[in-house]
Amino acid sequence: MQGSDQRTMQDHDVIIVGGGMVGAALAARLGNSGQSVGLIEQGDAPAAPEGDYDLRISSLNARSLKFINASGAHLPEERCCPFRHIDVANQDGTGHSLFSAADSGMEDFGIFVENRTLQYALWQRLADLPGVTCYTQCAPISTLTTGDARLLELDNGKTLTAALIVGADGARSTLRELASIGVTHYDYHQRAMIINVETELPQQDVSWQVFTPTGPMAMLPLPGQRASLVWYDSDEATKAREQLDDDALKTAIEDAFPERLGKLTRIVARASFPIKRQHAKRYIGKRLALIGDAAHVVHPLAGQGLNIGLHDADTLAEIIIQGRDPGDYLNLLRFECQRRAANQAMIAATDSFHHLFTGAKPLRQLGDLSLHIAERIPFAKRMMMQQANGLNPFKRR
Ligand SMILES: Cc1cc2nc3c(=O)[nH]c(=O)nc-3n(C[C@H](O)[C@H](O)[C@H](O)COP(=O)(O)OP(=O)(O)OC[C@H]3O[C@@H](n4cnc5c(N)ncnc54)[C@H](O)[C@@H]3O)c2cc1C
Incomplete structure (x- = not known):
């Protein structure tokens, strides 16, 4: 001892x-x-x-x-599932930033x-x-x-x-x-609906997130043509979505998520969590x-x-x-x-x-601006990536 x-x-x-x-x-x-x-x-x-x-x-x-x-x-x-890119955008396409591990000399994030x-x-x-x-x-x-x-x-x-x-x-x-x-x-009065799916398209090295006025929609890749989708929305909208059967939920996802997700071949599992x-x-x-x-x-x-x-x-x-x-x-x-x-x-x-x-x-416009800044100033982008990786952005490697 x-x-x-x-x-x-x-x-x-x-x-x-x-x-x-x-x-x-x-x-x-x-x-x-x-x-x-x-x-x-x-x-x-x-x-x-x-x-x-x-x-x-x-x-x-x-x-x-x-x-x-x-x-x-x-x-x-x-x-x-290792991931090499993080793609962040807003729904109408006016703000977009792509973070790549290679830009920080890393193999993956x-x-x-x-x-x-x-x-x-x-x-x-x-x-x-x-x-x-x-x-x-x-x-x-x-x-x-x-x-x-x-x-x-x-x-x-x-x-x-x-x-x-x-x-x-x-x-x-x-x-x-x-x-x-x-x-x-603090209660965000939001829920995250998590839906594990199988997809027609392979997209295993990028994790993406699209911001909408009601909350983000994210795709986290899993090994094989699988993904974990996270759909943030109000308590009421999420509870209504939870009542949908698998076919109706598939259609709702294909309608609401960006086209890059492609078609879903199977809904594997789903649940929702309050955000606090x-x-x-x-x-x-x-x-x-x-x-x-x-x-x-x-x-x-x-x-x-x-x-x-x-x-x-x-x-x-x-x-x-x-x-x-x-x-x-x-x-x-x-x-x-x-x-x-x-x-x-x-x-x-x-x-x-x-x-x-x-x-x-006006706040959302500020959010779009921050994505513009991250995309156009490589130093700012590198700092954000290192911070997200738990690394000290000010330490020389
Ligand atoms: C929708 C959602 C998505 C998330 N995605 C991510 C992500 O991508 N990346 C990330 O970093 N984080 C993510 N998180 C957060 C992450 O899930 C949590 O931060 C993490 O699970 C916390 O782990 P923990 O071990 O501290 O607590 P817990 O996972 O809650 O574990 C606590 C453990 O203690 C035990 N326990 C509880 N009470 C007692 C007791 N009285 N006596 C003995 N044992 C007890 C429990 O049985 C359990 O085993 C997400 C969270 C949510 C809600």
Whole structure:
């Protein structure tokens, strides 16, 4: 146990509540560097993905992929789709910008992967790490600090101790509530309808998004002639669309989406999610930290929610690995300062995108102007791409 010469014996160096993608990634990264980790998950260990692609898809950028590689997890290539271009336009064609990875000297921008494929790959890695213990089907009911440890009481009768407890238990985090950390939140009064489809046309290396006054329409490529379509619209319009049968939905998509999508050969699956933003008022407490959606939820239109959660995990892991005491308050403050600034910037960026492209006409004209600027000033475009990849745009490579 790291630093145990000066601290009382605890069950683990770090306990992570929530074995979703962010919590499992932090557990794997810490376990891979020899830390003793306890991972608490209220559900079961994830099952191996098979058959049709799942609806929950995420993009992983360069920094996120580097972090996952550092944990030793292996993502199956056949279920990942690298993308090299991001095409952003408005519906009437007056604003358009094409971002290409090659312009920044990169082979691709990252990959699209099912959430369950990433989570499963991370849990497979955890099974190989002797320092990691996974506790499934249990959840915390209370927590308190005692000297150099924090205690976590679970609903299965167990009590565990660690130098640091991390909440990675999603937007409705129990750990955040137990630590009395409040949130600010905002409801966009929008839903994202996600529809997995098979297409006649192959379009696997470009991810595109078209802004309309009622919300964006996006195409995220999946391996083979498959795609995940994201259709943002008002609560009412989305609920009405959900009543359509597959044939009627196919027609509605072919009518509303840009022609470049081509014909659909199959609707594979669909569901819709409310769009909200949320930010924890603090990311840390005594021997406690929040990461991922437990700390922040951003508008998904830029595909960055999971990425910034993994960046939280990356920053926290580096601070823990380099320090002596994982729960050292000054180190946790360093984590909060670094990550709050970055996450606040992402919240502001996604918020302005939403308001610029779906707001009143003068705002939308400003949105079109920003696409013109990005298209005509290569420096501005490169900076935006590096920012979206989790890279420091001001750092010389
Ligand atoms: C429509 C949509 C599209 C998106 N697209 C993208 C994208 O392209 N790119 C991107 O980066 N992000 C995207 N996101 C955001 C991304 O899905 C989330 O940011 C990400 O899933 C958060 O991961 P997490 O591990 O923090 O939380 P979660 O995925 O919510 O995982 C939390 C885990 O904790 C467990 N848990 C919960 N409560 C407890 C408890 N009390 N005790 C123990 N365990 C508990 C849960 O069972 C779960 O396993 C999108 C979001 C939406 C809604």
